[in-house]
Amino acid sequence: MDFTLKIWRQENARAKGRFVTYHVTGISPECSFLEMLDILNQQLIDKFEKPVCYDHDCREGICGACGLYINGRPHGQDDGVTTCQLHMRRYRDGDTITVEPWRAKPFPVIKDLVVDRSAFDKIIASGGYISVSTGGVPDANTILVPKEDAELAMDAAACIGCGACVAACKNASAMLFVASKVSQFAKLPQGRVEAKERVKKMVAKMDELGFGACTNTGACEVECPKNISLSHIACLNREYFKAKIL
Amino acid sequence: MIRLDARIPEGPLAEKWTRFKATQKLVSPANKRKLDIIVVGTGLAGASAAASLGEQGFNVKVFCYQDSPRRAHSIAAQGGINAAKNYPNDGDSVYRLFYDTIKGGDYRSREANVYRLAEVSGSIIDQCVARGVPFAREYSGVLKNRSFGGAQVSRTFYARGQTGQQLLLGAYGAMMRQVNAGKITFFPRTEMLDLVIIEGKARGIITRNLITGALERHFGHAVVLATGGYGRAYFLSTMAMGANGSAIWQAYKKGAYFANPSFVQIHPTCIPVHGDYQSKLTLMSESLRNDGRIWVPKKSEDAEALRNKTKLPADLAEEDRDYYLERKYPAFGNLVPRDVASRAAKDRCDAGFGVGSGLAVYLDFEDAIKNLGKDVIRERYGNLFQMYEKIVDENPYKTPMMIYPAIHYCMGGLWVDYHLMTTIPGLFAIGECNFSDHGANRLGASALMQGLADGYFILPYTLQHYLAEEILVPRMPVTLPEFERAENSVRDNIHKLFSIKGKQSVDAIHRKFGLKLWEMVGMARNKSGLESALKEFSALKEEFWKDVRVTGRYDEMNPELEKAGRVADFIEIGELMARDALQREESCGGHFREEHQSDEGEAMRNDDDFMFVAVWEYKASDREHEMHKEPLKYEDIKVAIRNYKI
Numbered sequence: 085m086d087f088t089l090k091i092w093r094q095e096n097a098r099a100k101g102r103f104v105t106y107h108v109t110g111i112s113p114e115c116s117f118l119e120m121l122d123i124l125n126q127q128l129i130d131k132f133e134k135p136v137c138y139d140h141d142c143r144e145g146i147c148g149a150c151g152l153y154i155n156g157r158p159h160g161q162d163d164g165v166t167t168c169q170l171h172m173r174r175y176r177d178g179d180t181i182t183v184e185p186w187r188a189k190p191f192p193v194i195k196d197l198v199v200d201r202s203a204f205d206k207i208i209a210s211g212g213y214i215s216v217s218t219g220g221v222p223d224a225n226t227i228l229v230p231k232e233d234a235e236l237a238m239d240a241a242a243c244i245g246c247g248a249c250v251a252a253c254k255n256a257s258a259m260l261f262v263a264s265k266v267s268q269f270a271k272l273p274q275g276r277v278e279a280k281e282r283v284k285k286m287v288a289k290m291d292e293l294g295f296g297a298c299t300n301t302g303a304c305e306v307e308c309p310k311n312i313s314l315s316h317i318a319c320l321n322r323e324y325f326k327a328k329i330l
Numbered sequence: 331m332i333r334l335d336a337r338i339p340e341g342p343l344a345e346k347w348t349r350f351k352a353t354q355k356l357v358s359p360a361n362k363r364k365l366d367i368i369v370v371g372t373g374l375a376g377a378s379a380a381a382s383l384g385e386q387g388f389n390v391k392v393f394c395y396q397d398s399p400r401r402a403h404s405i406a407a408q409g410g411i412n413a414a415k416n417y418p419n420d421g422d423s424v425y426r427l428f429y430d431t432i433k434g435g436d437y438r439s440r441e442a443n444v445y446r447l448a449e450v451s452g453s454i455i456d457q458c459v460a461r462g463v464p465f466a467r468e469y470s471g472v473l474k475n476r477s478f479g480g481a482q483v484s485r486t487f488y489a490r491g492q493t494g495q496q497l498l499l500g501a502y503g504a505m506m507r508q509v510n511a512g513k514i515t516f517f518p519r520t521e522m523l524d525l526v527i528i529e530g531k532a533r534g535i536i537t538r539n540l541i542t543g544a545l546e547r548h549f550g551h552a553v554v555l556a557t558g559g560y561g562r563a564y565f566l567s568t569m570a571m572g573a574n575g576s577a578i579w580q581a582y583k584k585g586a587y588f589a590n591p592s593f594v595q596i597h598p599t600c601i602p603v604h605g606d607y608q609s610k611l612t613l614m615s616e617s618l619r620n621d622g623r624i625w626v627p628k629k630s631e632d633a634e635a636l637r638n639k640t641k642l643p644a645d646l647a648e649e650d651r652d653y654y655l656e657r658k659y660p661a662f663g664n665l666v667p668r669d670v671a672s673r674a675a676k677d678r679c680d681a682g683f684g685v686g687s688g689l690a691v692y693l694d695f696e697d698a699i700k701n702l703g704k705d706v707i708r709e710r711y712g713n714l715f716q717m718y719e720k721i722v723d724e725n726p727y728k729t730p731m732m733i734y735p736a737i738h739y740c741m742g743g744l745w746v747d748y749h750l751m752t753t754i755p756g757l758f759a760i761g762e763c764n765f766s767d768h769g770a771n772r773l774g775a776s777a778l779m780q781g782l783a784d785g786y787f788i789l790p791y792t793l794q795h796y797l798a799e800e801i802l803v804p805r806m807p808v809t810l811p812e813f814e815r816a817e818n819s820v821r822d823n824i825h826k827l828f829s830i831k832g833k834q835s836v837d838a839i840h841r842k843f844g845l846k847l848w849e850m851v852g853m854a855r856n857k858s859g860l861e862s863a864l865k866e867f868s869a870l871k872e873e874f875w876k877d878v879r880v881t882g883r884y885d886e887m888n889p890e891l892e893k894a895g896r897v898a899d900f901i902e903i904g905e906l907m908a909r910d911a912l913q914r915e916e917s918c919g920g921h922f923r924e925e926h927q928s929d930e931g932e933a934m935r936n937d938d939d940f941m942f943v944a945v946w947e948y949k950a951s952d953r954e955h956e957m958h959k960e961p962l963k964y965e966d967i968k969v970a971i972r973n974y975k976i
């Protein structure tokens with residue numbers, strides 16, 4: 085298969101970026117999107133040009149490192165997959181594909197398709213955990229957790245922190261990301277103890293870092309590669325309301 | 331030469347760790363504040379160690395090459411984590427987990443370390459639950475278990491197919507809590523390139539900032555390496571793209587000994603290779619072997635028909651299928667340990683019964699779906715099935731999966747004593763990067779256990795014991811000549827890489843080298859292959875330093891430069907792996923020497939001559955590595971032939 089690629093190139097955070105057009109040919113349909121970019125990079129290296137920078141590591145949809153804005157959608161057109169899980173068989177021979185980095189103020193571009201997502205770590209540091217130290221905890225079966233709650237907590241905990249939700253949102257809101265952590269702990273008895281403190285701190289941090297407000301467009305849920313449900317945002321709102329008012 | 335002293339405490343096996351803790355030296359809270367610790371790596375081992383050390387009151391600096399500590403490769407572990415909780419009341423105990431681990435490792439690991447691992451395993455689960463890890467549960471609300479290869483009890487805890495992710499996020503949360511408390515400073519997108527030694531002790535590291543390219547110096551009273559495995563040397567593996575052996579290799583070159591480098595694990599259930607542009611292999615969790623049945627056709631003409639797609643797997647009647655694991659190993663069946671399952675798959679494919687490209691076998695869920703129903707199977711493996719379908723474009727609910735073995739884990743690594751300290755005082759190694767507790771073969775779900783055991787429950791004690799002697803040592807300025815020299819040598823190396831301006835990309839050379847490594851130091855090894863590997867690797871090393879092309883500049887984000895440094899080290903590691911495989915004239919665990927097999931093709935160990943840990947010492951670039959032996963003594967376990975048949 086042959087493709088025309090329009091790729092965002094930007095030397096560094098301060099430089100101005102632009103789209104550059106490339107052609108790749110003879111791509112196998114079994115090839116993954118990132119492998120197709122590897123092939124492009126090999127071509128660039130052969131010409132002594134600088135290869136395109138993009139983040140990636142596990143290449144199996146779990147580390148959350150990869151994240152490209154492909155034809156106007158985070159992680160491309162497929163539902164429930166990350167960029168590294170996208171395969172070229174999903175495209176038509178001869179397609180033109182536009183590839184951009186995440187576009188959101190709190191995620192400044194570092195180089196080409198690589199952005200700075202350290203804001204997510206800062207939100208977690210503000211309270212995205214249960215404050216127990218190592219040692220001195222009860223036997224794991226002391227506190228029973230209804231299966232249903234454990235499953236719901238796991239649904240929320242599946243977030244990989246890729247940032248697609250922020251990139252998809254016209255307000256660059258991080259609500260789905262924050263909600264997934266808040267909701268995971270809210271569902272577990274171990275997490276309930278500090279639920280109020282947690283939600284207040286995390287939301288305050290998110291606001292401080294310049295993420296926008298949630299206006300319920302639902303784009304985040306649609307684009308989330310892990311299908312994290314909007315209902316967790318409802319849970320976050322409930323928790324926040326309880327913490328602030330009650 | 332440094333004397334190899336494993337520093338194993340006196341006393342009966344079951345009391346050693348208790349005795350150590352009772353007599354270890356402590357550091358007062360006021361002194362902890364004056365001590366700095368460097369932790370390289372934020373996987374399960376690094377993150378749990380950093381969090382626990384920060385909680386204790388030390389100043390911790392943490393490094394990882396990814397943009398966030400949460401992306402360390404531990405995140406990719408799917409299947410589960412072992413612990414001797416005996417919740418299902420099926421006869422498990424600390425002793426049994428210890429026994430299974432030693433036996434699974436083919437009697438090539440240290441008794442005292444493995445016993446301690448089994449001993450602390452239960453606390454890991456308690457800790458993870460307290461940190462909000464959403465493990466699978468029964469309807470009653472208690473934790474659920476499943477069984478894994480190499481065990482006859484159900485002792486594996488799991489969180490769907492994302493156990494590693496959930497455990498890592500738990501440890502990452504604990505670490506970020508200490509970042510918030512000011513006890514941990516973390517440096518993402520930062521790669522360690524050298525170790526700094528001052529007066530014989532590890533005192534710091536040289537790093538490269540992967541955004542700006544700047545070289546930086548960091549001091550620590552002690553340095554902890556938690557940098558994971560070097561399996562990516564093979565190019566194609568289940569490891570993350572950035573996984574590397576560089577940190578431990580630099581430590582090796584500075585005097586840390588390297589143990590059992592040739593002991594790597596080949597995982598039986600990976601998605602087969604599909605093309606020569608492929609960048610990595612994907613694991614299908616071993617837990618699938620609980621319900622899936624592995625088979626190939628009995629007749630080679632059927633195999634051929636399946637390969638050229640004139641027949642479908644469903645066309646083959648039951649009596650035309652060879653469930654070779656169930657046939658050969660009736661007691662464990664599809665749940666034999668990984669090395670046994672991998673070799674059996676290779677054996678069938680080499681004999682011409684492979685399906686797919688010829689290098690694949692079936693993992694079939696038809697019976698499980700019939701017996702348990704689709705919903706149960708979906709609940710157990712839903713996300714794995716989905717992952718398989720995304721990659722292969724086939725629906726495993728309808729047609730069997732195709733799998734083939736791939737490189738997955740390194741049992742070898744830096745040699746450490748009972749304190750997890752390397753032969754360089756003040757340099758510790760934890761998690762997959764040490765030579766660990768798994769001998770010649772690791773049991774499934776035991777790496778996560780070991781990473782967290784090291785980080786949460788062992789290093790915080792042993793490191794404190796070491797630091798108790800360091801309380802009078804003031805922080806050292808990074809302007810010392812030792813830092814200067816180390817930084818200069820890193821800089822020289824980088825400039826050398828750019829100056830070559832050769833014709834081949836880093837990946838092209840890596841691919842070539844990796845394929846050779848897989849061929850000759852992979853699933854089956856033999857003398858002449860290993861000897862020619864040594865020659866070819868040294869030629870490839872020369873080729874690399876003459877012909878590699880590194881584009882871009884050093885003072886910018888430059889993945890080509892990062893890869894080049896890693897591949898240069900991989901080639902050298904590969905050489906040592908081949909050397910180690912060559913000296914070990916026996917078959918044990920993941921190390922299979924074709925010369926040492928029974929008539930039935932089973933591995934033959936040689937306990938008389940090889941019951942030791944091979945511990946390698948670096949001499950100089952122009953001198954041969956020297957091997958030392960740490961003899962293994964089994965006092966509590968009766969050494970036996972590993973038998974999974976009856």
Ligand SMILES: Cc1cc2nc3c(=O)[nH]c(=O)nc-3n(C[C@H](O)[C@H](O)[C@H](O)COP(=O)(O)OP(=O)(O)OC[C@H]3O[C@@H](n4cnc5c(N)ncnc54)[C@H](O)[C@@H]3O)c2cc1C
Pocket residue numbers: 370371372373374375376393394395396399401402403404405406407408409410411412493494520521522523556557558559568569570573574576577613738739760761762763774775776777778779781
């Ligand atoms: C696909 C897959 C599935 C697995 N499933 C299971 C399972 O079900 N059960 C089980 O028990 N085990 C499993 N394993 C094995 C297990 O996941 C690993 O052995 C374990 O997670 C390793 O943890 P670690 O902390 O030692 O290292 P890692 O998690 O690999 O972390 C290494 C860290 O070191 C950092 N690093 C590396 N080099 C440098 C450098 N030069 N400079 C700075 N930082 C550096 C990285 O950034 C990273 O933070 C699996 C492994 C794979 C690959």
Ligand code: FES
Pocket residue numbers: 139140141142143144145146147148149150151166167168169
């Ligand atoms: S590279 Fe890890 S999720 Fe895509």
